[in-house]
Amino acid sequence: MSLTIADTSVHAVRPLHAVTMFGPDFPFAYDDWLLHPAGLGTLPTSRHGTEVAVVGAGIAGVVAAYELMRLGLRPVVYEAGEIGGRMRSITFDGHPGSVAEMGAMRFPRSATTLFHYIDTVGLRTEPFPNPLAPHTPSTVVDLKGVSHWARVPSDLPASYQQVGDAWDKALREGAEVVAMNDAIRRRDVATIKSIWNRLVREFDDQSFYGFLASASAFSSFHDREIFGQVGFGTGGWDTDFPNSMLEILRVVYTGADSDQQRIIGGCQQLPLRLWDHEPDRIDGWAPGTSLASLHSGGPRPAVRRLRRTGQGITVEDADNNIRTYPAVVFTPQLWTLLSKIDTDESLLSKPHWTAVERTHYMGSSKLFVIVDRPFWLDLDPATGRHVMSMTLTDRMPRGVYLFDDGPDRPAVMCLSYTWNDDSLKFAALSADERLKVVLSSLREIYPGVDIRSHVIGSPITITWETEPDFLGAFKANLPGQYRYQRRLFTHFVQDDFARAERGLFLAGDDVSWTGGFAEGAVTTALNAVWGVLAQLGGASPADNPGPGDVFDRIAPVRLPES
Template sequence: MTSATTAPTTMLVPDFPFSYDNWLRHPAGLGELPSGTAGTEVAVVGGGMAGLTAAYELMRLGLRPVLYEAEQLGGRMRSVPFPGHPEYVAEMGAMRFPAAARSLFHYIDLLGLRTRPFPNPLAPSTPSTLIDLNGVRHRAGTPAELPAVYQEVADAWEKALQERAELSTVRDAIRLRDVTTLKAVWNRLVREFDDQSFYGFLATSGAFQSFRHREIFGQVGFGTGGWDTDFPNSVLEILRVVFTAADEDQLTIEGGSQQVPGGLWTHRPRELAHWPRGTSLASLHDGGRARPAVTRLRRIPEGIRVEDESGAARGFPAVVFSPHVWALLNRVDCDPALLSTGAWTAVERTHYMGASKLFVLVDRPFWRDREPGTGADVMSMTLTDRMPRGVYLFDHGPDRPGVMCLSYTWNDDSLKVATLSARERLEVLLARLAEIYPDVCIRSHIIAEPLTVTWETEPRFMGAFKSNLPGQYRYQQRLFTQFMQDGMDEAQRGFFLCGDDVSWTAGFAEGAVTTALNAVWGVLNHLGGATHPDNPGPGDLFHELAPVELPYD
């Protein structure tokens, strides 16, 4: 018999605790279309993880997805090779994936991709971590090796979670997939904390009365690093991450995360309806290429007309839209009837986090060299309150080049470098890191031009990922539940939103996958299909799992 202590934690999101991983694995499949609909074209806008997941599963159901992509397949799963060294990549977007992301790992495993532990601060696989805070440096291999104040902060966080958010109860319910308990506790927390920021939650917790403790927690945090850039956001956003272990036991994909959406584009499923064996998404597209960027969406009697940059226009009975929802405001000329007024308001209110990264390729993992006298590594995974904020080290072996993420920053820290070129950023970062490691010459080891990104200035993205501010739960609920269209006016059906910013766990590829599966169920239902009775989908169980509704008036 499985107990809460032996069952694994999954990203079973408490707002809508549907077991997508079980739905995917069931031998009955995701559903079946009525006769006569096989081969029907369905537009899928966006070739990131959500778009490719939706397109892949729609193909397996026997439909013909027509994929539109403005740039390159992958979206924010963007793995950029270093010039002259294509075997080494910089992960510009998603780079670490929690083992709890069971639906995402369904596809990672399907493609046979290899993973390894991500070198997070103080993780078991990370040789050492250096914390540089207020000019004082501490190096440790485990949390126990840090000064007592860091343990005090960790204890304060645990105490706040247990006393104010019933951490143990929720974690146990998630492990056991005890939906009744999970919904009872979470719905109460939503009502209590929707209007409270993350910082407000800390500041009103008895365990965090010390500003020093809040400052350390903001700069250092636990698990994946500091949390202060999330301080203005709704505390519900943070609780979802903590409850589902999304910030723990994280893995990186060998060879780059872009292999996942790219792999789904070329993968030939063993089991699929209608299409002959050997069919892939690429083979269903002329020249194996997606259609160009969508420029216009209009309602027509037959469904929705999609126009693209080439000037071509085609009508579809259903459209799945996966890019950031802001693209509907400024990149695509949209028919107002595409969404309800409430959904448009939610799109307008969407709040995105910014993020910047800078990577360099070095001749070898020199950070493993030993300091004279101490015998410690000359460099460590680094958390600092200076401009770099987070430094991550990727070791490919002692005689091979290594990859360094010299800076990973969010929001205000990201904007500090947004107007700088890659070269200018590198110079600034090297100067700041020289203050932390005065005896280490990083520059002498760099063997390729730096690679960098700022997601808020990327014109097709305008941000790294969504994160709700206090009071925005109602907007998130509207976007997430938009795939349920049976109660809508007939003129508003057939257009399905998905992507991690539509999910309850924005910024995680798991949310992109699960909302894509919602859209797949939506299209299946819209075209008159149905799931197998032994394997109900998210829409079939929606009313018993639905997110709690908060009063509006």
């Protein structure tokens, strides 16, 4: 028997089903919007072929360009680097089948809008080997010089299980997690908004650590310390402790940190395949049209200047080519508007510029090596256990992830995955120096394992905060930054903007409520598509309204500013 609540006039409440990344700030069913047979919208035929600039060819830019093309427009994509952005998959020299995922690498099943595109281009996924996940052979938690081996959480000492129980209790008592999960399962907009709008007011100024420290279940510093190192889902969360508690609740409520998948062959295939994909349904273009066919030679180079001229926005690229467009979708990280692109200040309002300036990024470093085979699955004759496991530690590596494609094939090790301060410890080190430091730490955890003897190629590494076109791994709001995030997310609805501020549409995970998750990048790209559609005189079908059409009914709660 299914539970029902009155229709919210946006869409009817559904029977119970899986948790998805539906809300909570803006509970709009992007997955349903995409699948509706009436399509996203239509434009006047006189607008078919109109050029619209899309800055950035990460997943947000490629999705925006793809859907604008399907509407009959001609997207002109600019990219400073390569198609994919932080969906960057690097193959090891001489081993084209072995991939290091430098940015995005795990995607929750709850990301149903993202998986629409994964399915569209025919990619396959498999479970990601997160700590203690069902498909992870084993996990080692190494804290304060003591290691614990586990297949399932119950294998860990009672103190660890108590910390897990404390987290569940804190969420139940302080954040209405059961009621919110149930409402998201049923896409019960009224209940989601009722709970979330209250919690936004309660937790806007609260940090993740402050929430834990004020919860009766976490009265012990010892428990908070263990939780910071081991965390929930993907591992330790102490590097998120300074962030707004709202950021954490969005992840928990929407299942974003559980049941995660990896894309077989590398996640960069998604934007690359979408670039080449020829949609079955397309307005204004001949069958067989793709983004690739509209961009002979690939995307245009990096944007260097954005100006308002006449009735459009003028874009100047790195090759000094200048073109004017009626609309521009901007998807890179927003700090590039401050440091890399000469932008006419009138294109954004002063409050929006303040929100851009206050953007806070998480730093992150990774180190990968390729090895001759998945030797970690060898059994230790003394213990009968695998000689090495997925590892969480308070030592320099922090997180070690293991990937294999069979017992007799080369395998990939992510020897270190770090964030923020831990990432900065690596920033000034070369790849070889990083490898030396990490192997030294791992030798303390696995004294009988000679990892280096299995390495068959040069290490691959990255620090996202030193990447000039990114300046960080992804956005994460600090306490008190909800108002800034609301300004950025709602920017696609421009009816009340001054004319000089219209036509530039911000998208990407900087703009979304879930920084660091590709789902947020994709859904904000779809917001921008709706914005361009409306700006150019088009509209979504009455029976398939877009995010801007229902905005007033489900808009993120507005907090007072004075």
